[in-house]
Amino acid sequence: MRIAQLFTFFCFSFFLITSCNYQKQNDSNDKDKEEKEEESKTEKVSxxxxxxxxxxxxxxxxxxxxxxxxxxxxxxxxxxxxxxxxxxxxxxxxxxxxxxxxxxxxxxxxxxxxxxxxxxxxxxxxxxxxxxxxxxxxxxxxxxxxxxxxxxxxxxxxxSNKLMGVIEGQDNFSFTYEASLPEIADNAEIWIPVAQSDEFQTIEILSIETPGKHKMISDPDFDNSILYMNLDPSHSGKKISINYQVNRLEKGPYEEDSVPEKYLKANKLLPIGDRFKLIADEAIEKKTASTPLTKARALYDHVIEEVRYAKQGTYGTGDADYACDSKSGNCTEFHSLFISLARSADIPARFAVGAAIPSSRDEGGVNGYHCWAEFYAEGKWWPVDISEADKYTALATYYFGHHPANRIEFSRGRDIKPEIMPQSGSINFLAYPVLEIKGEPVRVDTKFTFKRDNLNI
Known part of the structure; x- marks a missing residue:
């Protein structure tokens, strides 16, 4: 009897333990199921x-x-x-x-x-x-x-953006463009850009000093003003100086009575299509850009990301192929690559050159020429300065659609064909003087200086 009772108790206890474990397992399974169902309700968002x-x-x-x-x-x-x-x-x-x-x-x-x-x-x-x-x-x-x-x-x-090279609103300054002629052993010719007034700069020519007679000519494509002179050995070592008074306004997108389609064609150093179209299409697709404005920003960002500012190799010619291959250059390479990419994406784009006036001081020398670009979208020309945006990343947004007031523009365009043509052919771009001696290009030492009118800053 005693053995039978113990056996019955053991069986009942085993049943209770087994039942509890089974219930716990079911509870655990139900909890896991509920958690999985809850997780499935919460979508993973990228x-x-x-x-x-x-x-x-x-x-x-x-x-x-x-x-x-x-x-x-x-x-x-x-x-x-x-x-x-x-x-x-x-x-x-x-x-x-x-x-x-x-x-x-x-x-x-x-x-x-x-x-x-x-x-x-x-x-x-x-x-x-x-x-x-x-x-x-x-x-x-x-x-x-x-x-x-x-x-x-x-x-x-x-x-203020002044510490990063930008003067907003307007800027007033005098500016001197001085060219020192080298030794001239034969007859020679020289072409020098002359700044003109437009919607954003008022130019007063205070004086033009030359060692002989000069005349003003133009070019039919871009209507630049150009000082032209015939030179001879007696002009060796002499100077040509143009003195300006400049009132410059900060530049934003603007309307202009022009034909944007003419800025879709290739230039000698600004090819379009082929690899430039492939690069442009890839950059645009990467940014999911669908309008001319968003496409231009995608190309602007691409140039900043891909090109580094470096004065090495054959920089300074504005050769888009060189910029694409070397991924380096100065302002000419940055903007030449942008223009080739933009035109390849059916966005009209154009080139201009002048000088950037220092914002951190009020007089002295200017470190050479500076160039920039504009593209056409939304019925307006949008100024960009990609090399400056690369130097000052905090101003990358500013330089997409703006040029500061502290600059002067000399000329526009590439492959410039003056009324009197150089024997070497069209001018790549006109910033420094173009001097030819017996038809051969010769370098000219050039110096820029300025003095600011502080009352207008």
């Missing part, structure tokens, strides 16, 4: 999804605004066009919360860096907050992380 989401929101709002992304704050109503999405700043902040930073431009060419906060799912994001972060590269606020790991905005006092 930064590519965030990029698609912000683009869809901007496109939808642009369509509603008849071609403009309309935005308002307490003081201003904005009509904006997409320039680019900052893919490097796209973020997933948490479950169903996202961040995007976008450049949007006004009709006048001011570029706002706008912060967007979004909520929703992978395929359905909605903008919940929009903040103007920067204007032409200058911040209204910066981000600061609190001790609890949350992020807040901190106002930034109005900064």
């Amino acid at each position: 930064v590519q999804d965030v990029e698609r989401g912000i683009r869809e929101n901007i496109m939808a709002k642009t369509k509603e605004g008849n071609g403009f992304f309309k935005f308002s704050n307490d003081t201003t109503d904005f009509n904006l066009k997409l320039v680019r999405v900052h893919t490097e700043y796209l973020s997933v902040l948490g479950p169903n919360e996202f961040f995007a930073c976008v450049d949007l431009a006004t009709e006048s060419g001011d570029v706002y860096d706008v912060d967007f906060f979004l909520k929703g799912s992978k395929n359905d994001m909605k903008v919940t907050r929009t903040d103007l972060h920067k204007l032409n590269g200058k911040p209204y606020y910066t981000w600061k992380q609190n001790k609890d790991k949350t992020w807040v905005t901190v106002p930034v006092e109005k900064a």
